[in-house]
Amino acid sequence: MTTAARKKPFSLAKSRRTIQWLAVIGTFVLGLRHIMPGEASRGGSFDSFCAFGGIETLLPYLFTGHLLKSTNLLNFSVLIATLGVALVAGRAFCGWLCGLGAIQDFVAEWTRKLFGERRHIRGKQSKTILPLRLPAIVDRPLRYTKYLVLGIILIASLYAAFPPLREFCPVRAVFSLKMTSLLWLTLGIFLAGSILVERFWCKYLCPLGATLAIFNKISPVRIVSDNNHCNNCGRCDIECSMGIEDVPHNLDHPECVRCMECLNTCARDGSLELKVIAKVK
Amino acid sequence: MKINPRYYPAIIIATYVIFLLLGILLGFGPERGGEGRGNSSLIRLAFITLETLA
Numbered sequence: 001m002t003t004a005a006r007k008k009p010f011s012l013a014k015s016r017r018t019i020q021w022l023a024v025i026g027t028f029v030l031g032l033r034h035i036m037p038g039e040a041s042r043g044g045s046f047d048s049f050c051a052f053g054g055i056e057t058l059l060p061y062l063f064t065g066h067l068l069k070s071t072n073l074l075n076f077s078v079l080i081a082t083l084g085v086a087l088v089a090g091r092a093f094c095g096w097l098c099g100l101g102a103i104q105d106f107v108a109e110w111t112r113k114l115f116g117e118r119r120h121i122r123g124k125q126s127k128t129i130l131p132l133r134l135p136a137i138v139d140r141p142l143r144y145t146k147y148l149v150l151g152i153i154l155i156a157s158l159y160a161a162f163p164p165l166r167e168f169c170p171v172r173a174v175f176s177l178k179m180t181s182l183l184w185l186t187l188g189i190f191l192a193g194s195i196l197v198e199r200f201w202c203k204y205l206c207p208l209g210a211t212l213a214i215f216n217k218i219s220p221v222r223i224v225s226d227n228n229h230c231n232n233c234g235r236c237d238i239e240c241s242m243g244i245e246d247v248p249h250n251l252d253h254p255e256c257v258r259c260m261e262c263l264n265t266c267a268r269d270g271s272l273e274l275k276v277i278a279k280v281k
Numbered sequence: 282m283k284i285n286p287r288y289y290p291a292i293i294i295a296t297y298v299i300f301l302l303l304g305i306l307l308g309f310g311p312e313r314g315g316e317g318r319g320n321s322s323l324i325r326l327a328f329i330t331l332e333t334l335a
Contacts, residue, residue, distance in 0.1 A: 010287045012286050012287065012289065012290075015287075015290045016290070019290055019294070048311065072311060073308070073309045073310060073311070074305075074309065074310060074311040075309075076304060076309035077301055077304025077305050077307075077309040077310065078301065078304070079304075080300050080301070080303060080304035080307075080309070081297045081298070081300040081301035081304060082297075082300075083300070084296050084297065084299065084300025084301075084303070085293055085296050085297050085300070088292065088293075088296045089289075089292065089293055089296070092293050093293075093297075096290065096293050097293065097294075097297060221284065221289075221292060260286065260289060263286060273283055274283070274284045274285075274286050274289060275282060275283050275284060276282045276284060278282075
């Protein structure tokens with residue numbers, strides 16, 4: 001008797017989780033490489049693989065022709081790749097490929113488990129006390145902080161020898177394995193923040209996220225809602241890790257990291273669909 | 282045009298790889314011991330073109 005192999009249904013959430021783990025492992029491998037002797041002779045330091053390093057060193061490169069120390073021309077290629085993804089799919093880099101974003105998602109999940117959530121049910125509000133959802137009156141102004149951080153870094157980059165964020169960079173704190181007292185402090189704040197608020201760094205401080213936010217308005221690959229099908233059940237709002245309110249009407253919101261959790265959670269066929277929109281509003 | 286969500290991860294990864302290769306082809310590649318300095322062949326070409334035109 002033969003048994004026909006059952007084909008497992010495709011899970012976008014599992015694909016995302018796999019890619020996120022690969023991003024974390026890949027960044028960790030770069031960190032390991034960073035502590036090996038003679039790393040400079042093998043094509044650059046840990047900072048050379050950072051997309052934001054490309055932004056930090058861009059203005060000095062354009063004005064003086066010199067890159068900031070610890071950066072490399074490779075930073076521009078990584079930046080071009082990140083901007084390419086943003087041009088096509090908005091902040092999808094943040095939701096799928098960023099190792100730091102992945103760590104925050106994992107920390108939020110582990111925190112919920114630690115506080116008693118046995119199994120996460122999609123679209124159902126978690127009863128755990130952490131991570132918190134800050135009230136809008138606090139949350140909204142705080143979200144502008146990342147644009148301020150970006151502005152300060154761009155100005156500082158013109159006067160700095162090293163990338164201005166380098167000593168406070170959470171990517172280095174989590175992955176680089178070359179710790180300083182400032183990086184330990186950054187790691188502590190980053191982890192505490194991620195336990196308290198889901199995607200704390202992305203929401204409030206990430207200057208790369210601030211750079212990519214504008215692309216959510218112009219990228220052609222996006223989720224589109226159909227008001228005829230949507231019954232405003234709010235399941236997508238609950239599942240949004242970036243805490244966007246009224247998701248079906250804010251699908252091109254600058255805070256959206258295109259993680260597709262809303263699409264995964266939506267129980268009504270045709271209510272949310274992934275489309276290529278040729279004409280941007 | 283509607284896209285099947287199962288192709289979304291492939292779209293993102295393919296876009297990232299294509300643009301990364303494009304960046305490297307434009308001359309923004311890793312340079313041995315090239316930290317803190319470096320001249321993209323593209324930038325060099327742009328300067329030469331500008332000088333020629335001037």
